Amino acid sequence: MIINKHIMRTTNEKQVLQQIVNAGPISRSQISRNLSLNKVTVSDIYSQLLHEGLIREVGHGVSTRNGGRKPVMALLNVGYGYVVSINILRQRFSMITSRLDGRSENYASVSTRDVDLTTVLDMIDEKIAATVAENDNRLLGIAFGLDGTIYENQILGASLKGFKNFDLAKYFSDKFQVPVVLENLANESAIFERDFAGEGLYKNLISVTIRDQVSAGIITEGHLYRGHNGEAGNIGTCPLADRYQEKNVQTVNQYVAEGTVLQRIMAYQKLDRVDVNRIRRDYLGHRPELLAILDEFSYYLAKVLGNLSNTFAPDAIIVNAPILELLPEMMDSVRKYVDDMAILRKAPLLLTKNAKEASLKGGASAIIHKALGLDDLQLTFSNQRSAVLEGVES
Template identity: 80%
Template sequence: MIINKHIMRTTNEKQVLQQIVNEGPISRSQISRNLSLNKVTVSDIYSELLHEGLIREVGHGVSTRNGGRKPVMALLNVDYGFVLSINILRQRFTILTSRLDGKSHDYASVSTRNVDMTTVLDMIEDRINQVVEDHENRLLGLAFGLDGTIDDNQILDAAIKGLKNFDLAKYFGDKFNVPVVLENMANQAAIFERDFSGEGVYDNLVAVTIRDQVSAGIVTNGHLYRGHRGEAGVIGKCPLADRYTEQNHETVNHYVSETAVLKQIMECQGINRVDVNRIRRDYLGHDEKLLKILDEFTYYLAKVLANISSSFAPDAIILNAPILELLPELMDSVRGYVDKLAIPRKAPLLLTKNAKEASLMGGASAIVHKVLGLDDLQLTFQNERNVVMEQIES
């Protein structure tokens, strides 16, 4: 078989850079051993990466038992530039700045209540310009997340009016002259769990996000599965039999979405804005009406999760839902209902460690992969962000 030398070279460059990102500080000799590559090949690639500024040297390691010179160690140069991850939600957008090693800072949430989409885009552009102006390094790429169906960086369907079929990637790519990655937030959450939980921890997982819609991000053998035209994981539109009358069917969104549950809670409490403190207080006070609403929610959610567990047999199902972050005790009820179901395999049900920023950090990982040219290789980052509870919006 004749292998194109340029393709071999590109593959080798990717693997060397992947080693430095995941294992750094690391020496050239160690990279050579890890990859079973010729030392001259590794040194040549190393020198090019160093010249480009993508990596930096950080002193010397320990010499071998036979003595000799101590090896020079290299790390990814996090000052090479930064990326921004932005999620567009129903009444706000959130934005997070991240370094190339996945470490993030400067989270912000901007209200867009009663604002049209054109103005929202202008607000996002202004915020990006502000971050670029304040940052000492250059912007390398943008990631956008939203509720909807996305295929090949195109929005085929969106929960937010005005985004369907809008070329968001080209719009912001042209304005800032950087690559742009679009993804639905469930897929972003799945990327976060894969890349920030530790190498190989979740090679097969399903990340379920519960907000305006119920969606699932699916990782199989370490790779994101999008299905036909990005439609994998659109579980919110699937029918679900009524708990009391099986002949009646509504969608999963009708029973389980955060929007539907919060609407019931607000009607029960006689208010028109979500009060998370009151929800928590009424729950701990065993308010019967609230407990009934939440019991219905956990029952139907358990049915959904049982189907996912049986269909995909993941290492874990990880839930990303502000209502569960507010009331983590509900997970016991969800697990209890799942245990009662006769399904062949019950995957562990876990709450994400960072519901507020999980999808943003997953988006950051996706654009870092793109910027570094490592789309098809695993990168492992450290999750060092502090978890801060955010208000649930109606």
């Protein structure tokens, strides 16, 4: 078999950069040992990355037991640029900027109630343009997340009017001259759990996102599973038998989606808006009307999670739902209903660590992968790593 030298070189470059992102501060010799590459190859690639400004040297590590020169340590240069991640929901869009190490900042949420698609796009355009104008570093890419079916960066189906078959990626790529990645919210949340929260702990996981729709992001052996035309995880449209009358079949969305549950809560509270403080107060006060609504939600959500657990056998299922972030105690009821189910596989059921920004940060990871040319390699983002350094540059 003849191996193309260009392909081999590209693979080596990606792996060296991956090592610096995931394990930095790290020395060239350690990269060479980790990848089983000769030191000349690693040094050549290292020098190229340093010249491009993609990595930076941050002092010296500890010398070996045999003495000798202390190795120069390198980190990803997070000042090289930044990315923007945006989630578009039914009545608002949210946005963060992120450095290349995944650290996010400047969270913003903008209402789009009673606004048409053209105006929404203009609002997003203005927000990105303002961010670019305020930032000294360069924009490297944009990620968009929304409820729907997305395949090969195209929107094949969406809950939002006007977005189906609209080339959102090209629209903003042309405007800002950077790569744009589209993904659905559940897949973004799954990427977050893989790259941020789990730090590589779970190779097989499912992230269930409950927003305008109920969707599942599926990670298998560390990779996102999209299925035929990106249709994997569209569980909101699946039929679900009524708790009391099995012949009465509704969809998962009609039982579990955020809007459905909140509408029922607002109806009994006789309010025309969501009052999270009132919900929390009624829950702690054991208000029977609220407890009945939440019990229904817990029961049907348990049916969904139990079926996913039994079908996919993941290492864990992580739930991303604002109502559960507000009332995390409800997960005990959900787990109890799952325990009562006659199924073989009962995966651990967890709440996401960051419901508000999980999908945004997952989108940031997706576009960071794209910007660095590391689409097919695992990147792990975590807090600042401790390291023994001397003469560290600020």
